[in-house]
Amino acid sequence: MSSEPAIRVSRLSKQYEIGATTGGTASYRSIREDFAGIVTRRRRVAERRMIWALQDVSFEVAPGERVGVIGRNGAGKSTLLKLLSRITAPTRGRAEVRGRIGSLLEVGTGFHPELSGRDNISLAAAILGMRRREVDARLDEIVEFAGVAAFLDTPVKRYSSGMYLRLAFAVAAHLEPEILMVDEVLAVGDADFQRKCLGRMTEIGESGRTVLFVSHSMPSVLRLCDRVILLDQGGVAADGPPREVIRQYLGSGEGSSAERSWSSPDEAPGDGVARLKVVRILQGGQVDEEIDVARPVDLQVEYWLLEHTDLRPFVNLHLANEDGVLLFITSDSTNLAWRTSPRRSGVVTATCRIPAHFLAEGRLFVLAAVSSLNPTTVHAMEADAVSFHVVDRTSGEGARGEWANDLPGVVRPLLPWTIKDSYGEVWTPDLTRIVEER
Amino acid sequence: MVNDASSAASPDVVVIEPPRGWVRIGLRDLWLHRELLYFLAWRDVKVRYAQAAIGFAWAVLQPLLMMTIFTVFLGRLAKVPSDGIPYPVFALAGLVPWTYFANAVGGATDSLVTSSNLVSKVYFPRLVVPFAALLAWLPDLAIGSVLLVGVALIYGISPSVSILLIPLFGGLALLAAASVSIWLSALNVTYRDVRYAVPFLLQLWLFATPVVYPSSLVPERWRPVFGLNPMAGVVEGFRWCLLRQAPPNWCVMAVSLAATTTLLMAGLYNFRRVEHRFADVI
Numbered sequence: 001m002s003s004e005p006a007i008r009v010s011r012l013s014k015q016y017e018i019g020a021t022t023g024g025t026a027s028y029r030s031i032r033e034d035f036a037g038i039v040t041r042r043r044r045v046a047e048r049r050m051i052w053a054l055q056d057v058s059f060e061v062a063p064g065e066r067v068g069v070i071g072r073n074g075a076g077k078s079t080l081l082k083l084l085s086r087i088t089a090p091t092r093g094r095a096e097v098r099g100r101i102g103s104l105l106e107v108g109t110g111f112h113p114e115l116s117g118r119d120n121i122s123l124a125a126a127i128l129g130m131r132r133r134e135v136d137a138r139l140d141e142i143v144e145f146a147g148v149a150a151f152l153d154t155p156v157k158r159y160s161s162g163m164y165l166r167l168a169f170a171v172a173a174h175l176e177p178e179i180l181m182v183d184e185v186l187a188v189g190d191a192d193f194q195r196k197c198l199g200r201m202t203e204i205g206e207s208g209r210t211v212l213f214v215s216h217s218m219p220s221v222l223r224l225c226d227r228v229i230l231l232d233q234g235g236v237a238a239d240g241p242p243r244e245v246i247r248q249y250l251g252s253g254e255g256s257s258a259e260r261s262w263s264s265p266d267e268a269p270g271d272g273v274a275r276l277k278v279v280r281i282l283q284g285g286q287v288d289e290e291i292d293v294a295r296p297v298d299l300q301v302e303y304w305l306l307e308h309t310d311l312r313p314f315v316n317l318h319l320a321n322e323d324g325v326l327l328f329i330t331s332d333s334t335n336l337a338w339r340t341s342p343r344r345s346g347v348v349t350a351t352c353r354i355p356a357h358f359l360a361e362g363r364l365f366v367l368a369a370v371s372s373l374n375p376t377t378v379h380a381m382e383a384d385a386v387s388f389h390v391v392d393r394t395s396g397e398g399a400r401g402e403w404a405n406d407l408p409g410v411v412r413p414l415l416p417w418t419i420k421d422s423y424g425e426v427w428t429p430d431l432t433r434i435v436e437e438r
Numbered sequence: 439m440v441n442d443a444s445s446a447a448s449p450d451v452v453v454i455e456p457p458r459g460w461v462r463i464g465l466r467d468l469w470l471h472r473e474l475l476y477f478l479a480w481r482d483v484k485v486r487y488a489q490a491a492i493g494f495a496w497a498v499l500q501p502l503l504m505m506t507i508f509t510v511f512l513g514r515l516a517k518v519p520s521d522g523i524p525y526p527v528f529a530l531a532g533l534v535p536w537t538y539f540a541n542a543v544g545g546a547t548d549s550l551v552t553s554s555n556l557v558s559k560v561y562f563p564r565l566v567v568p569f570a571a572l573l574a575w576l577p578d579l580a581i582g583s584v585l586l587v588g589v590a591l592i593y594g595i596s597p598s599v600s601i602l603l604i605p606l607f608g609g610l611a612l613l614a615a616a617s618v619s620i621w622l623s624a625l626n627v628t629y630r631d632v633r634y635a636v637p638f639l640l641q642l643w644l645f646a647t648p649v650v651y652p653s654s655l656v657p658e659r660w661r662p663v664f665g666l667n668p669m670a671g672v673v674e675g676f677r678w679c680l681l682r683q684a685p686p687n688w689c690v691m692a693v694s695l696a697a698t699t700t701l702l703m704a705g706l707y708n709f710r711r712v713e714h715r716f717a718d719v720i
Contacts, residue, residue, distance in 0.1 A: 089714035
């Protein structure tokens with residue numbers, strides 16, 4: 001029995017009527033419209049446009065496997081999770097799920113603002129399918145995880161948004177299903193909370209339970225999953241080891257994850273003001289995925305400014321490592337002359353140089369965005385637009401010195417050191433090496 | 439949705455397939471989710487009175503005020519007969535179950551739409567939602583029944599052993615409300631017109647039910663038709679077991695019960711047939 005897959009999906013398909021996929025309240029009809037539809041039925045059928053949100057998706061997940069599901073927006077990730085957690089029914093195909101399912105598509109589902117924290121724990125637990133005995137047994141654990149002990153009898157409408165999220169996730173995190181399905185819940189909350197969530201998810205995964213994890217966060221997927229399925233336009237585009245599949249995803253199949261480009265503004269991420277054209281990683285003027293720590297690296301963003309604007313949009317880049325730790329944010333508005341310059345429509349190329357001997361070894365993920373202030377607006381944004389691998393081949397001359405083993409830390413800067421001994425001898429920093437190529 | 443037949447072989451396996459052919463009512467699944475049913479009903483009750491200054495007093499005030507109005511206009515001015523019972527008690531005995539029915543149907547009709555965040559994010563038998571809304575008004579019905587006994591005592595009508603049948607007719611009121619709500623709540627997911635039509639419908643319905651007038655006013659040959667109304671039997675029953683009136687009109691009772699059962703069964707079937715679409719259209 002244990003050799004049977006925990007999840008078996010065969011040719012699973014889901015068709016939506018366009019308009020129905022946008023969700024919200026746009027999809028319900030009035031009786032009047034349907035009466036009109038009876039009269040002009042022929043026309044209505046012709047006008048009705050259907051799209052396949054998911055088409056002929058097949059895969060199997062073995063018990064205890066931790067599978068990440070990635071893909072661009074609209075690739076069918078959420079639809080897949082909704083089908084497997086039985087929220088909606090497939091149009092075609094079949095899936096079998098073996099074991100108690102816990103699905104977490106949203107944090108705080110079923111929370112009611114008027115009820116106290118304690119009441120909401122009971123309610124949310126019942127909604128997620130937990131038995132009352134289990135909840136009572138784990139109440140202290142849940143409260144401690146959320147860190148809301150002092151506010152347990154306060155209505156949650158008086159909670160800060162952070163407390164609310166922590167409580168909501170705490171309930172879900174103490175669900176003990178055999179199969180856990182999670183959708184993007186880690187995309188909320190502060191960094192501290194996210195780390196806690198991810199830690200809890202790792203624990204669940206390591207305790208031998210099957211995990212299906214939908215995420216946009218490549219670092220989280222890398223850390224949590226031992227297999228990744230890439231969905232594209234409703235189908236399975238890749239299925240395999242996380243690093244390979246993520247590389248394929250980030251490189252959009254064109255080989256390198258160090259460059260992403262969009263051929264026209266229509267398909268590029270962005271709004272009416274700015275749209276991304278290219279995001280690339282360069283070393284020595286060449287697009288390169290493997291970056292030598294001893295040489296500077298250039299992060300380049302090209303974007304379309306679609307109109308002359310007073311908004312003065314600026315580029316900002318967020319660099320995160322495999323653990324999801326945000327290393328830093330850098331922005332081209334730190335160039336004061338550019339910050340105050342009027343913007344003209346056309347293509348703008350902004351390049352940022354990260355000095356040599358600064359980054360730590362490992363894979364880094366770059367979020368690229370074009371934003372403006374007053375009001376704060378994000379015009380274009382692409383999470384994990386590109387990624388690159390920093391390699392430290394230095395021996396003696398780098399920040400690692402003569403240390404040959406792993407050197408932890410999120411950055412690895414080479415800093416100027418001054419040394420003096422009791423004989424009055426002084427060793428000044430060897431600056432030439434550090435500023436070289438800067 | 440979930441095919442219970444094929445999962446019966448191995449209880450741990452959930453099979454997900456397109457809905458087709460006949461569906462099961464899925465009462466077993468509903469039973470497995472009884473805690474959720476209880477918690478949702480409990481939430482509704484708690485939230486309803488959370489910020490109301492006089493809380494549960496509303497459960498007393500609503501039927502009491504309606505009783506006063508009908509007593510003045512129908513009892514005093516229009517001199518509507520009341521089968522020899524003081525009109526206020528007569529009216530209240532009808533208004534208590536009626537108030538439950540009207541509140542429960544109104545709440546249950548909107549229940550799926552107001553719980554759209556649940557319906558689109560978590561799996562559970564969707565029947566839980568309207569049923570929880572129906573259960574959530576039962577405390578009000580209980581309070582109303584106590585009020586009714588009190589008012590009857592004031593008018594010198596002491597209850598007999600038949601008062602023990604009140605829970606039975608309370609249950610019948612629940613079934614009557616369920617038989618209607620199960621249709622309306624499912625319809626309301628696709629057609630939001632329903633939520634606007636329901637208050638109006640309930641107003642008309644009040645006068646089609648022997649709440650403020652006795653069913654003895656209805657000509658004998660029309661009684662079976664009159665009884666098709668699920669609430670007709672409930673109101674008759676309430677009066678009978680509380681006010682030591684002559685036994686109810688059995689013809690009306692039987693037709694009413696049959697109508698409720700038919701409406702309920704067909705409604706359950708319809709609900710199960712369309713529920714797989716709820717998450718997509720809500």
